[in-house]
Amino acid sequence: MSLLTVDRLTVATPGGRPLVSDLSFELPAGGRLGVIGESGSGKSLTALAVLGLLPDGLRASGSIRLHPSGGAPAQVVGAPERELRRLRGRVATAVFQEPSTALDPLMRIGNQIGAAVRRTRGLRGTALRAATLSALADVGLDRRIARAYPHEVSGGQRQRAAIAAAVACRPALLIADEPTTALDVTVQAEVLALLDRLVADRGMALLFISHDLAVVSRIAERVLVLAQGSAVESGTVADVVTAPRHPVTRALLESARQLDAALEVSRP
Amino acid sequence: MILEAREIGFAYPRGRTVLDGVSVGVTAGRGVALVGESGAGKTTLLRILLGLLRPTSGEVRFDGEPLRLGDRALMRRFRRDAQTVFQDPYSSLDPRQRVARIVSEPLRSLGLDAAPERVAEALREVGLPEDVAGRYPHEFSGGQRQRIAIARAIVCRPRLLLADEPVSALDVTTRVRVVDLLAELRETRGLTVVMVTHDLAVAALLCQETVVLSAGRVVEQGDTAGVLGSPTQPYTRRLLASVPRLPAPHPAGAPVEPNSE
Numbered sequence: 001m002s003l004l005t006v007d008r009l010t011v012a013t014p015g016g017r018p019l020v021s022d023l024s025f026e027l028p029a030g031g032r033l034g035v036i037g038e039s040g041s042g043k044s045l046t047a048l049a050v051l052g053l054l055p056d057g058l059r060a061s062g063s064i065r066l067h068p069s070g071g072a073p074a075q076v077v078g079a080p081e082r083e084l085r086r087l088r089g090r091v092a093t094a095v096f097q098e099p100s101t102a103l104d105p106l107m108r109i110g111n112q113i114g115a116a117v118r119r120t121r122g123l124r125g126t127a128l129r130a131a132t133l134s135a136l137a138d139v140g141l142d143r144r145i146a147r148a149y150p151h152e153v154s155g156g157q158r159q160r161a162a163i164a165a166a167v168a169c170r171p172a173l174l175i176a177d178e179p180t181t182a183l184d185v186t187v188q189a190e191v192l193a194l195l196d197r198l199v200a201d202r203g204m205a206l207l208f209i210s211h212d213l214a215v216v217s218r219i220a221e222r223v224l225v226l227a228q229g230s231a232v233e234s235g236t237v238a239d240v241v242t243a244p245r246h247p248v249t250r251a252l253l254e255s256a257r258q259l260d261a262a263l264e265v266s267r268p
Numbered sequence: 269m270i271l272e273a274r275e276i277g278f279a280y281p282r283g284r285t286v287l288d289g290v291s292v293g294v295t296a297g298r299g300v301a302l303v304g305e306s307g308a309g310k311t312t313l314l315r316i317l318l319g320l321l322r323p324t325s326g327e328v329r330f331d332g333e334p335l336r337l338g339d340r341a342l343m344r345r346f347r348r349d350a351q352t353v354f355q356d357p358y359s360s361l362d363p364r365q366r367v368a369r370i371v372s373e374p375l376r377s378l379g380l381d382a383a384p385e386r387v388a389e390a391l392r393e394v395g396l397p398e399d400v401a402g403r404y405p406h407e408f409s410g411g412q413r414q415r416i417a418i419a420r421a422i423v424c425r426p427r428l429l430l431a432d433e434p435v436s437a438l439d440v441t442t443r444v445r446v447v448d449l450l451a452e453l454r455e456t457r458g459l460t461v462v463m464v465t466h467d468l469a470v471a472a473l474l475c476q477e478t479v480v481l482s483a484g485r486v487v488e489q490g491d492t493a494g495v496l497g498s499p500t501q502p503y504t505r506r507l508l509a510s511v512p513r514l515p516a517p518h519p520a521g522a523p524v525e526p527n528s529e
Contacts, residue, residue, distance in 0.1 A: 038442075039410065039439055155306065184305040184466060185466060185507060185511055186506060186507060187305075188510065188512070192512070211440060214512040214513055217514060239518075241514060241515055242517035252440065252441060253514075254441075255440045255443070256440055256514055257514060259443070259444065259470070259473070260469065260513055262470075262472040263468060263469050263472055263496065263508070263513075
């Protein structure tokens with residue numbers, strides 16, 4: 001039984017125009033799946049749908065089932081907000097591209113991580129404080145960051161803080177939606193290494209969304225290619241980069257290869 | 269040298285130093301990439317090269333002459349020769365103007381002939397159909413908008429294009445297409461591209477020379493092939509090593525497992 005089973009998911013506008021159509025995929029506990037596609041391919045909507053966080057007016061149909069080991073299976077599509085709130089954090093959680101939108105600008109970072117831990121794990125007082133500091137240590141942040149406000153730290157540190165808040169809830173599934181797109185390349189490398197380690201250490205499943213095949217190949221074993229809301233191809237990263245079958249994947253790969261080759265040519 | 273920054277320093281009043289003793293020269297036909305990470309001072313340097321910002325120390329020379337921001341005749345000549353493209357194709361085009369008016373803006377502000385044929389020609393050169401002239405920016409995708417911004421930049425036939433991360437907001441396939449377009453304009457129009465980018469692959473594709481900036485100073489500069497191919501500085505090496513690379517395909521002949529759904 002997979003941790004996440006998406007079956008014939010469709011997300012449509014109020015006018016009935018489908019933005020994601022008939023999408024099916026599975027993610028086993030501890031598995032890593034990259035979802036790639038260009039702007040407008042529906043990859044972020046898919047991520048939001050899994051968390052029951054679709055923007056107002058958009059309607060999901062089909063099935064999204066989350067089944068954590070040792071827990072009961074839960075259906076996300078059509079679930080009332082009260083039920084979804086029980087799933088978010090405990091079962092599935094997310095980090096997004098822009099960490100400053102995920103963090104409250106008026107709240108110290110330590111308190112934000114603490115609030116997530118308190119809500120999902122019911123810790124209080126000293127235990128809560130210890131869990132918060134250990135969450136910061138887990139993402140390689142100094143304990144002094146707990147006292148800082150989001151604007152006082154760098155973009156990379158903010159993204160680490162957002163990751164700390166997400167994984168401190170000990171979810172079975174971490175959804176990362178372009179988590180390194182806004183970061184510098186050296187910081188991106190650090191954050192990818194961090195995600196890689198956290199997911200491995202805790203046996204979390206990872207749904208990693210990106211437009212960059214090279215980034216996805218760094219962290220995921222399998223990849224799902226979306227175009228205009230539909231899955232066009234899926235397979236292991238190695239197979240897809242070796243023998244892409246769909247024209248969309250081929251075009252994506254060809255562009256990525258062109259950029260990649262530019263770095264190679266200049267080497268003596 | 270068309271454009272030259274000599275010993276440029278820049279600091280905000282009572283603020284930290286953004287640039288410190290930066291010298292960069294642009295020769296005709298040799299594109300320059302300004303690379304580095306956030307906060308390195310790349311954009312500030314570009315704005316100084318564009319005459320949009322006055323350096324705290326040092327000077328910018330245009331065709332060997334100091335760029336005096338108050339000299340209207342000189343600045344008009346400079347504006348005609350050095351145009352710009354910005355990163356965000358959503359905020360850099362006025363949403364209330366039709367494409368024809370947006371693209372012809374440099375002609376009008378420079379007092380040049382703003383005949384519709386010149387706009388049509390610029391649009392054709394960036395690969396857009398002529399009928400886009402009557403439409404509004406919101407009707408276009410990011411890549412198409414960036415093409416409109418490039419049409420606006422080349423409409424007055426400048427020698428220099430100074431661009432700030434012109435392709436970083438674009439998807440990878442669109443990015444490659446716009447890079448190809450800039451490379452083509454370099455060939456057909458003899459346009460020299462000076463570009464701020466954090467993407468080393470884009471720098472390698474478009475510019476013969478690369479300047480690596482870190483914390484407001486030049487770390488390394490020279491031929492792109494040399495700087496990116498055999499960097500001498502640890503910072504440049506670290507930057508290169510951080511770029512995520514595509515995995516190599518399976519060796520030819522090796523069995524490919526069938527993709528499963």
